[in-house]
Amino acid sequence: MPPGLKDVAARAGVSIKTVSNVVNGYTHVSADTRARVQEAIDALGYIPNAAARQLRTRRSGVIALAVPELQSPYFAEMAGLIVQAAERRSWTVLIDQTDGQAERERNLVAGLRRHAIDGLIFSPLALAGEELSRGGDTPMVLLGERVWHGPADHVAIDNTEAAADATRHLCGLGRRSVAAIGAQDFASAVTAHQRLAGYRAAIEEAGLAWDPLLVARVERFHRADGAAAMAALLQRPRRPDAVFCFNDLLALGAIRTLLEQGVRVPEDVAVIGFDDIEDGRFSTPTLSTVAPDTARIARLAVDLLAERLGDGPAASDAPREVRVAHRLVVRESTAG
Amino acid sequence: MPPGLKDVAARAGVSIKTVSNVVNGYTHVSADTRARVQEAIDALGYIPNAAARQLRTRRSGVIALAVPELQSPYFAEMAGLIVQAAERRSWTVLIDQTDGQAERERNLVAGLRRHAIDGLIFSPLALAGEELSRGGDTPMVLLGERVWHGPADHVAIDNTEAAADATRHLCGLGRRSVAAIGAQDFASAVTAHQRLAGYRAAIEEAGLAWDPLLVARVERFHRADGAAAMAALLQRPRRPDAVFCFNDLLALGAIRTLLEQGVRVPEDVAVIGFDDIEDGRFSTPTLSTVAPDTARIARLAVDLLAERLGDGPAASDAPREVRVAHRLVVRESTAG
DNA sequence: TTGTATGCGTTATCAC
DNA sequence: GTGATAACGCATACAA
Numbered sequence: 001m002p003p004g005l006k007d008v009a010a011r012a013g014v015s016i017k018t019v020s021n022v023v024n025g026y027t028h029v030s031a032d033t034r035a036r037v038q039e040a041i042d043a044l045g046y047i048p049n050a051a052a053r054q055l056r057t058r059r060s061g062v063i064a065l066a067v068p069e070l071q072s073p074y075f076a077e078m079a080g081l082i083v084q085a086a087e088r089r090s091w092t093v094l095i096d097q098t099d100g101q102a103e104r105e106r107n108l109v110a111g112l113r114r115h116a117i118d119g120l121i122f123s124p125l126a127l128a129g130e131e132l133s134r135g136g137d138t139p140m141v142l143l144g145e146r147v148w149h150g151p152a153d154h155v156a157i158d159n160t161e162a163a164a165d166a167t168r169h170l171c172g173l174g175r176r177s178v179a180a181i182g183a184q185d186f187a188s189a190v191t192a193h194q195r196l197a198g199y200r201a202a203i204e205e206a207g208l209a210w211d212p213l214l215v216a217r218v219e220r221f222h223r224a225d226g227a228a229a230m231a232a233l234l235q236r237p238r239r240p241d242a243v244f245c246f247n248d249l250l251a252l253g254a255i256r257t258l259l260e261q262g263v264r265v266p267e268d269v270a271v272i273g274f275d276d277i278e279d280g281r282f283s284t285p286t287l288s289t290v291a292p293d294t295a296r297i298a299r300l301a302v303d304l305l306a307e308r309l310g311d312g313p314a315a316s317d318a319p320r321e322v323r324v325a326h327r328l329v330v331r332e333s334t335a336g
Numbered sequence: 337m338p339p340g341l342k343d344v345a346a347r348a349g350v351s352i353k354t355v356s357n358v359v360n361g362y363t364h365v366s367a368d369t370r371a372r373v374q375e376a377i378d379a380l381g382y383i384p385n386a387a388a389r390q391l392r393t394r395r396s397g398v399i400a401l402a403v404p405e406l407q408s409p410y411f412a413e414m415a416g417l418i419v420q421a422a423e424r425r426s427w428t429v430l431i432d433q434t435d436g437q438a439e440r441e442r443n444l445v446a447g448l449r450r451h452a453i454d455g456l457i458f459s460p461l462a463l464a465g466e467e468l469s470r471g472g473d474t475p476m477v478l479l480g481e482r483v484w485h486g487p488a489d490h491v492a493i494d495n496t497e498a499a500a501d502a503t504r505h506l507c508g509l510g511r512r513s514v515a516a517i518g519a520q521d522f523a524s525a526v527t528a529h530q531r532l533a534g535y536r537a538a539i540e541e542a543g544l545a546w547d548p549l550l551v552a553r554v555e556r557f558h559r560a561d562g563a564a565a566m567a568a569l570l571q572r573p574r575r576p577d578a579v580f581c582f583n584d585l586l587a588l589g590a591i592r593t594l595l596e597q598g599v600r601v602p603e604d605v606a607v608i609g610f611d612d613i614e615d616g617r618f619s620t621p622t623l624s625t626v627a628p629d630t631a632r633i634a635r636l637a638v639d640l641l642a643e644r645l646g647d648g649p650a651a652s653d654a655p656r657e658v659r660v661a662h663r664l665v666v667r668e669s670t671a672g
Numbered sequence: 673t674t675g676t677a678t679g680c681g682t683t684a685t686c687a688c
Numbered sequence: 689g690t691g692a693t694a695a696c697g698c699a700t701a702c703a704a
Binding site (some may be wrong): 673674675676677678679680681682683684685686687688 | 689690691692693694695696697698699700701702703704
Binding site (some may be wrong): 014015016018021028029030033052054055056058059115172 | 689690691692693695696697698
């Protein structure tokens, strides 16, 4: 049975209120009393009971981070950064893996954890638009651009523009047959839609013909999907001389297929990805990519949540959209 | 203000005890009452208050998983699998990133979260031996082999034997100058020590001379360390014709350096890693490796913890060590 | 089978 | 500056 406020109070010869004051850094405590209480706390190894505290204050000091999957290096990195940012506010982060399942995401938004978490940072995959607003009362910050302007804050890079930048880079290399890997059909695939739009805009801007046969669809954004999509692309009549992949994993998979089939990268086909995960810095060839300012995204997400959680004036302001910078990173896979 | 037991009871015209019974699936409730209560629960959207429940039962339904870093694909995968396994017991997993910092690991073991979590699954990096037993009362399952036999359960593969298997594979290829990347000096680097021991055993078993100059030390197990270590190895007088890397990230970094310097893999240097992360299946060349049965490790870790947590007879048994299988996966990087 | 009453460890409102 | 005491929402011993 761990010691409680009561035990500390008894040992220090004061009331529990005084101990509580000391624990919570209340200022109006005489130095003498404070010292005595502190001594008792140390001696007993007192640790405040989180449950009791939460029951009273309705605050758990825990925020949830919901991502589609931790296996994806981008989300893993994001998770690590958010944990770090949260730590500076002494928040604990509960990481939730949705596996992109609509039902799980819905539960999250509905607030099935309502009592347990103070806020939610959410990177939705299966949910979009209004469904995201059927929310409980838990403050939420969305990661990734939304087309719809709902009641939640969100922070993201300009996906469409970033995709256009990547595509422009390929066109600027003199490539005339620029393919895309990563298109998705379902309505909630906002990221895929936006990157496709950026790709198309840049293609047309370069005076190239829009060719649907150069666009490969994928189920998910994994290496295996990229590999399969690339194989399909190579089957088609018009063979591309460049590929924009909607994320780095797709690109790494695509490169694998190309090399396997004796196609040189970047000489025959230039490949660019998206996310700037660490893998791309050590692959052969190293991977050109679009680098979002992930550290900044993480920091801003936590900051926005903190503002909502604070009882300050900003807590009830209109939802904000924060745009974060991205930059092009040119490496071997397009440096031909 | 979310509804409580009281509100549900009022609406259903019963006492809170009855509602509580229904919520907790107590069997002796008349079908009629149960239906009425359930209706009220649904209508009000009642969700039990986790804090209050925990205050009473001293159980939070949350277990912590502490890993050095989520960015590492192996730990990310492990985390995902453990979350899945825990889900089947309706446990929530709180993921803690220690960054390999001794202080953080110490806090964990000391139980600074004591009140908040029911159990801990821990993959220590900076702590070893006795320090791991200075534990609180929170049940703990250790991931990764320990030399010392402390008071906690642990589940792991036979690191030494697995490392020997990898090295034997290289020797079996006829390579005579087999290097190792991943040695570490500090005492708590149990994994590195064991893999080095396995490597050495296999080297001597093959009748090769033990050459300390073929062993490269690393700070951490990242791609960059592998790349740097390989570069150092190439500088030394005796150039290796094979390398056993203590994990896949090191191997991928090493391969990058080799290819960059025009050394062919596997023709000139065969490379094998450890962990079987997804990257290795799509890299060029694809990566030979030792594959631990990670899914089984995850499942067993959760099972062991469950036994400790259960109030059954097994709860106070002596600590168990569970050994999990591994297998060699031969891919292009050694298939020369 | 169901209801009443008590306490889990805190914080917060009042007195003193 | 400090102490007594009432909640917070739930589970459960005990009664009915």
